[in-house]
Amino acid sequence: MTRPEIREVIIDILERIAPDEDLSNLDDSIAFREQMELDSMDFLDIVMELRKQYRVQIPESEYEHLITMNSTVNYLEPKLADVPK
Template sequence: MTKDECKKVVLDIIADIAPDEDLSNVKPDVRLRDQLQLDSMDFLDIVMELRKRYGIEVPEKDYMQLASLDSSAEYLTPRFNALAEKS
């Protein structure tokens, strides 16, 4: 999976948990919580959806890695690719 595909995964999850948010102008290098009306429960929902949909576990100590789209892609790409290798 590419970094752009990982960003799309994160945006798709956000679209499901916060359907009223306009995701068309999300800047990849700015913290998501600074751009969108996401609270800590929404953020936990993102983490839970990653686990439920894709089997990606994000330990609490790594939550800050998901702050922006760029950092999310940087963190998630190798994890998605490791899962793909196992299948």
């Protein structure tokens, strides 16, 4: 997957988890929690969706890499490199 495709996957997941959020002005360099009403369960839902859809295992010790859109895409890029969209 390319970086834009990965970003779109994350947007799709966020839209399902937080349907009332306006993601059109999401700043990729600012923490999700600073821009959205996400709690820890919402965050775990994101991790579980990635595991379910793409078989990406994200250890709890690496959750720090999923703070912003940029950091999330950077983290997922090598893990999803061989995954067709």
